[in-house]
Amino acid sequence: MNNKLKLGILGAGGFTGQELIRILSRHDRAELAYLTSSEYAGKKLVEVFPALLTPGAETLAFSAHPQVVGDVPKLDAIFLATPDEVSLKWAPLFVGQGIRVIDIAGAFRLKNSEDFKSYYGLDHNAPAALAEAVYGMPETSRAAIKTANLVANPGCYPTAALLPLYVYRDLIDFSKPVIVDAKSGTSGAGGRKEKDGLGYSTVYENFRAYKTAKHQHAPEIAQQLALFAGQKVSLRFTPYLLPMYRGILSTAYIVPKAAATDADFRSAALAVKEPFLRYRASVDSIELKSVQHTNFCEFSHHFDAESGLVEIVSAIDNLMKGAAGQAVQNMNLMFGLEETTGVY
Amino acid sequence: MNNKLKLGILGAGGFTGQELIRILSRHDRAELAYLTSSEYAGKKLVEVFPALLTPGAETLAFSAHPQVVGDVPKLDAIFLATPDEVSLKWAPLFVGQGIRVIDIAGAFRLKNSEDFKSYYGLDHNAPAALAEAVYGMPETSRAAIKTANLVANPGCYPTAALLPLYVYRDLIDFSKPVIVDAKSGTSGAGGRKEKDGLGYSTVYENFRAYKTAKHQHAPEIAQQLALFAGQKVSLRFTPYLLPMYRGILSTAYIVPKAAATDADFRSAALAVKEPFLRYRASVDSIELKSVQHTNFCEFSHHFDAESGLVEIVSAIDNLMKGAAGQAVQNMNLMFGLEETTGVY
Amino acid sequence: MNNKLKLGILGAGGFTGQELIRILSRHDRAELAYLTSSEYAGKKLVEVFPALLTPGAETLAFSAHPQVVGDVPKLDAIFLATPDEVSLKWAPLFVGQGIRVIDIAGAFRLKNSEDFKSYYGLDHNAPAALAEAVYGMPETSRAAIKTANLVANPGCYPTAALLPLYVYRDLIDFSKPVIVDAKSGTSGAGGRKEKDGLGYSTVYENFRAYKTAKHQHAPEIAQQLALFAGQKVSLRFTPYLLPMYRGILSTAYIVPKAAATDADFRSAALAVKEPFLRYRASVDSIELKSVQHTNFCEFSHHFDAESGLVEIVSAIDNLMKGAAGQAVQNMNLMFGLEETTGVY
Amino acid sequence: MNNKLKLGILGAGGFTGQELIRILSRHDRAELAYLTSSEYAGKKLVEVFPALLTPGAETLAFSAHPQVVGDVPKLDAIFLATPDEVSLKWAPLFVGQGIRVIDIAGAFRLKNSEDFKSYYGLDHNAPAALAEAVYGMPETSRAAIKTANLVANPGCYPTAALLPLYVYRDLIDFSKPVIVDAKSGTSGAGGRKEKDGLGYSTVYENFRAYKTAKHQHAPEIAQQLALFAGQKVSLRFTPYLLPMYRGILSTAYIVPKAAATDADFRSAALAVKEPFLRYRASVDSIELKSVQHTNFCEFSHHFDAESGLVEIVSAIDNLMKGAAGQAVQNMNLMFGLEETTGVY
Structure with a gap:
């Protein structure tokens, strides 16, 4: 008998699922007991x-997705690396069985259920679960995560944009619009399937904005900013597709409070004591290479006296801090483990 | 005896020089009479x-750089695809010899000679030539270009950013800061030499901002915006290095005038009758693939009622419209040729 | 009334179709009278x-594919940039209408109709057309192409591999196996659709062989080698997918005839007088950058005394010399034009 | 007091040095006691x-290179990730101090000291150390490695090519030439410096062979093949530069012994019991993605009855199995640790 957490991953064959397998198969306290994949059901991990x-993962294999909750073995927790509608259906069922859920889809990130219709095309029919769900950003919600049964793991763009804005929150004039201009590799912009728009010939040697008018991460960023600000915040959010695979670099342009100085911004950044936030002295030092395959968010700011704006640049690995890494960080918190286990 | 313009390129072995050769060797009215390159002196084009x-370029070869102006053959015009300090020295000499100059370096782009010290590290010792130089953006300065003896070809970022801002200039509240967040491939961020910072292992699968605090294209953009606006304009300019070779995509965030509507912006865009400006209905349609190897600037805008901002996205090929293509467009104007010859 | 050839492209929206449009819209003697595309029917070229x-292409637009041959306007020639089975059906119909056909698919490349079943999964039901079809490699079959009504444009790998083997043919011991190890960008390995296996996340930062056991270009290479050799030739052909878009670099390992020397190989190469074959002194000089966006094949050889083998390396742009460029070269020959028109 | 090995890395700032840091900072029995770098001397790892x-690496920092051996602290072993001439000088000095050496440069890989002049431009002045040095390929030399004081870690191309040829060695007719056609990412083709030829603009969207006539890994492969074969082996070796960063895919063409069948090759492959060799049923399954960031070599063969050749394809991560990973595997063997520690 061991003291390992018995864990499942629904949708283990996608980009995020693979990253979860990579992390959890090396995590001292984790046992991967249940991996589902429609595409790879019946195959061993080593084949795919x-x-x-x-070490120890040689026998791992994929199961088919469950038909009913009874198909699922007894687990301590399950990660949902599934489409939004699948998460919406299954998360409450798992919680009902006593399995704690970390949902990496978007189905429980917004508090206003109407927004799901508008931004996700979802009729949100699980209001109780939604009310119970905790937004799983450890730096802003650590206490609530520890006791949560359903954690909504943040989106990748919101993670990149919000973490430094949280650090600087007391210095920002939130009555002015916040601009987030965020650039992502292809792994953050779609699933593992090679859909139209993510073929090599389309992506290579190209760059463009997408969903400028309406991206589902915009209301998520605005919702959390409103919590930081204590007021509604006006947001202009533009995502772009980089000709590369892994990472998000986010630039926010904000208006500082009248009295705030460059030194104040620097002090706020240096005061941070978070294991996965790392301040750099110059925004030019923030680059994707520095965070790839890690759970870190690196950030800096440029206080621009001439325009009266402050530019805040941050970088994450969208599959780690923006998805699987943050999910494991949440799991560690939920089960009383050292928060950095397996992701540092 | 032919009616072709006898042309030279100083610095013909660099990225821009190569592009000029490509264009001019197919240009009906151009004869490439003089190509210099320190690295390739004595070699034939076909070897390098x-x-x-x-066709017709089989015999082209590179000469060494001239030591004195007498080393240069009789030419109608010369393109300077050289470092700034080389342009600064040679442009007045060529003009003095009756050779019209299109300078693709930065040495004559700014009107305030002090800025050259601050942004280029240049002691600008050619005030007469600077006073005479015409900023070579045909869409804004066509008449002056036609008679100029010294044209300062615009920088690549300024070209990408300024063209759509010129289109929309009457609708923009220029008392508010203009933000330009511009992303470039490696060919726009440095010369042909594989300098530190442009190696494959540094650039591939990476993305970052650079020279955020002080880029030499910032005063150029601000200078021209002030001309559009009739007032000083506060600018926040951030350039980034994309993991790709060719193209610049620029996003500007501006505050519209109080009365300006989305329809006004659209009308202004549709009213444009420029051969190389192409409006698209959606900013998501603006991508680098659409302009690579062309002299077009594609642009669009997103009128964002929620934030009160208008987002203006534009794309160019930095080696064409941002350098060699625009330079040939200028040459065509200077010699009374059809403006689009060789670049459409 | 003009003296331009009225031309059509069936399947004009794919990679090869686009390249044909690019070439022919600048070709002095070509008029693009008919472009079909199932995906873009009804749209203008400039939109897509x-x-x-x-210049002159502003009004071009795509039609739907024809249902019957009567849907097709009167044309001098038509290019088939279509799947093999579409070419198989339509090529004889066009020829029957007096429209000369350049088929860029594989449906008429092999002379042994049984091979179509084995390698293409096609029941070849057009034996008369197959017998009449001319293999459209100008360097080896110029005379026959001039009078052909149906030209089978060679495959991209065969073009890259065969051209230098033809140059050196008298020096090769064809009783020994010929090894062709050929590496292609993604545009040669599939159509424009982002099929499984050609997504960005699959191709980037990856490399592998594919169809090693059975690729449809193997019998085509072997068939033509047999013509060069006057005997059956044993071939080992392996194609690979490079993490890039455009170009094929092919390495052939052959056994030289007993008396053949390095000097003999060099003499054979230098004796070539073909407009699109270019010999380089070293195999290390053969690279894809040198041929991209051109119709050239660059090649060289390394005579390896130690192993007794000769290594022959060649490079082409698969969309130009390996597809559209060679097709236009064929068209020029068929209509008595200068062979290089529009592709040099 | 701990039971960890005190380890040093000379040249810790290069590609291989970084990979060693990554591995060893997570290795249960390793303590990184000494890291040198000319470029980063005085800087902390986290900065660079x-x-x-x-975890635990927060305090690591780079020292300057030693001037004399007395500058080096007491160590159990040191890795030399240095230029060949630096290894040549320092390896004997370290061994003389009782520090066991794993040399990742090429200075001790060849047994014929004349070859160093010809292939490395080195006057090999350390014959005793050369005689003592053990070629550090665990799969072929495990016993000798365990007691070695100086291990010559194999080159990246030799590792990729030799491992499967060793597996199949009894089935190969070594009286016939062996062809190795091997393709590498940029990290295997040069150091960390962005030298001419490895700039982004040169490498991206390009592919070519290099050092075809004379690459320093050719005599290394031939030397080891001769040991497998018990006779001199004629080798044709061609390396290529892929437009990517990480990995080598090697294709060998060999003539099988007269009686050898496809089943024999398959049996030989299936009989392998090596922790880091993994056989796949098809050569088309061998790809760089499968081995990146791992210490595995994946391989397969295609028995081609038609040509009478067998094609053997293998893939490694050049920085792991081809450099740092294999080096740590060697260290584990030298100190009696489980061979897979830290690299599986």
């Missing part, structure tokens, strides 16, 4: 993703 | 850049 | 592929 | 390579 193989 | 070979 | 726009 | 940071 040989590069993921780690 | 076989992909550039076009 | 703005970067292709050239 | 933030993505490498692992």
Whole structure:
């Protein structure tokens, strides 16, 4: 008998699912007991993703997705790396069985259920679960996460944009619009399937904005900013697709409070004591190479006296801090483990 | 005896020089009479850049750089695809010899000679030439270009940013800061030499801002915006290095005038009758693939009622419209040719 | 009334179709009279592929594919940039209408109709057309192409591999196996659709062989080698997918005839008088950058005394010399034009 | 007091040095006691390579290179990730101090000291150390490695090519030439410096062979093949530069022994019991994605009855199995640790 958490991953064959397998198969307190994949059901991990193989993972294999909740073995927790509508259906069922849920889809991130219709095309029919769900950003909600049964893991763009805005929150004039101009690799912009728009010939040597008018991460960022600000915040959010695979670099332009100085911004940044936030002295030092394959968010700011604006640049690995890494950080908190286990 | 313009390129071996060769060797009225390159002096074009070979170019070869102006043959015009300090020295000499100059370096772009010290590290010792130089953006300065002896070809970022801001200039509240967040491939961010910071291992699968605090294109953009606005304009300019080779995508965030509507912006865009400006209905349609290897600038806007901002996205090929293509467009104007010859 | 050839492209929206539009819209003697595309029917060229726009092409638009041959206007020639089975059906119909056909699919490349079943999954039901079809490699079959009504444009790998083997043919011991190890960008390995296996996340930062056991270009290479050799030739052909878009670099390992020397190989190469074959002194000089966007094949050889083998390396742009460029070269020959028109 | 090995890395700032830091900072029995770098001397690891940071590595910093051996602290072993001439000088000095050496440069890989002059431009002045040095390929030399004081870690191309040829060695007719056609990412083709030829603009969207006539890994492969074969082996070796960063895919063409069948090759592959060799049923399954960031070599063969050749394809991560990973595997063997520690 061991003291390991018995864990499941629904949708383990996608980009995020693979990253979860990579992390959890090396996590001292984790046992991967249940991996589902419609595409790879019946196959062993080593056949499908040989590069993921780690000691002890030689026998891992994919199951078919469950039909009913009774198909699922007894687990301590399950990660949902599934489409939004699948999460919406299954998360309450798992919680009902006593399985704690970390949902990496978007189905429980917004508090206003009407927004799901508008931004996700979802009729949100699980109001009780939605009310119970905790937004799983440890830096802003650590206490609530520890006791949560359903954690809504933040979106990748919101993670990149919000973390430094949280750091500087007391210095920002939130009555003015916040601009977030955020650039992502292809792994953050779509699933593992090679859909139209993510083929090599379309992406390579190209760059463009997408969903400028309406991206589902915009209301999520605005919702959390309103919590930081204590007021509604006007947001202009533009995501772009980089000709690369992994990482998000987010630039926010904000108006500082009248009295706030460059030194105040610097002090706020240096005061941070978070294991995965790392301040750099110059925004030019923030680059994707520095955070890839890590759970860190690196950030800096440029206080521009001439325009009266402050530019805040941050970088994350969208599959780690923006998805699987943050999810494991949440799991660690939920089960009383050291928060950095397996992701540092 | 032919009616072709006898042309020279100083610094013909760099990225922009190569592009000029490509264009001019197919240009009906151009004769490439003088190509210099320190690295390739004495070599034939076909040896060094076989992909550039076009009919009639089989015999082209590179000369060494001139030591004195007498080393240069009789020419109608010369393109300077050289470092700033080389342009600064040679442009007045060529003009003095009756050779009209299109300078693709930055040495004559700014009107305030003090800025050259601050942004280029140049002691600008050619005030007469600077006073005479015409900023070579045909869409804004066509008449002056036609008679100029010294044209300062615009920088790549300024070209990308300014063209749509010129289109919309009457609708913008220029008392508010203009933000330009512009992303470039590597060919726009440095010369042909593989300097530190432009190696494959540094650039691939990476993304970052650079020279955020002080880029030499910032005063150029601000200078021209002030001309559009009739007032000083406060600018926040941030350039980024994309993991790709060719193209600049620029996003500007501006505050519209109080009465300006989305329909006004659209009308202004549709009213444009410029051969190389192309409006698209959605900013999501603006992408680098659409302009690569062309002299077009594609642009669009997003009128964001919620934040009260208008987002203006534009794309150019930095080596064409941002350098060699625009330079040939200027040459065509200077010599009374059809403006689009060779670049459409 | 003009003296331009009235031309059609069936399947004008794919990679090869786009390249044909690019070439032919600048070709002095070509008029693009008929472009079909199932995906873009009814749309103007400028909407779909703005970067292709050239003077005079502003009004070009895509039609739906024809249902019956009567839907097709009177044309001098038509290019088939279509799937194999579409070419198989339509090529004889066009020829029957007096429209000369350049088929860029594989449906008429092999002379042994049984091979179509084995390698293409096609029941070849047009034996008369197959017998009449001319293999459209100008360097080896110029005379026959001039009078052909149906030209089978060679495959991209065969073009890259065969051209230098033809140059050196008298020096090769064809009783020994010929090894062709050929590496292609993604545009040669599939159509424009982002099929499984050609997504950005699959291709980037990856490399592998594919169809090693059975690729449809193997019998085509073997068939033509047999013509060069006057005997059956044993071939080992392996194609690979490069993490890039455009170009094929092919390495052939052959056994030289007993008396053949390095000097003999060099003499054979230097004796070539073909407009699109270019010999380089070293195999290390053969690279894809030198041929991209051109119709050239660059090649060289390394005579390896130690192993007794000769290594022959060649490079082409698969969309130009390997598809559209060679097709236009064929068209020029068929209509008595200068062979290089529009592709040099 | 701990039971950890005190380890040093000379040249810790290069690609291989970084990879060693990554591995060893997570290795249960390793203590990184000494890191040198000319470029980063005096800097902390977290400043220079933030993505490498692992628990316990927060305080790691780079020293200057030693001037004399007395500058080096007491160590159990040192890794030399240095230029060949630096290894040549320092390896004997360290061994003389009782510090066991794993040399990742090429200075001790060849047994014929004349070859160093010809292939490395080195006057090999350390014959005793050369005689003592053990070629550090665990799969072929495990016993000798365990007691070695100086291990010559194999080159990246030799590792990729030799491992499967060793597996199949009894089935190969070594009286016939062996062809190795091997393709590498940029990290295997040069150091960290962005030298001419490895700039982004040169590498991206390009592919070519290099050092075809004379690459320093050719004599290394031939030397080891001769040991497998018990006779001199004629080798044709061609390396290529892929437009990507990480990995080598090697294709060998060999003539099988007369009686050898496809089943024999398959049996030989299936009989392998090596922790880091993994056989796949098809050569088309061998791809760089499967081995990146791992210490595995994946391989397969295609038995081609038609040509009478067998094609053997293998893939490694050049920085792991081809450099740092194999080096740590060697260290584990030298100190009696489980061979897979830290690299599986």
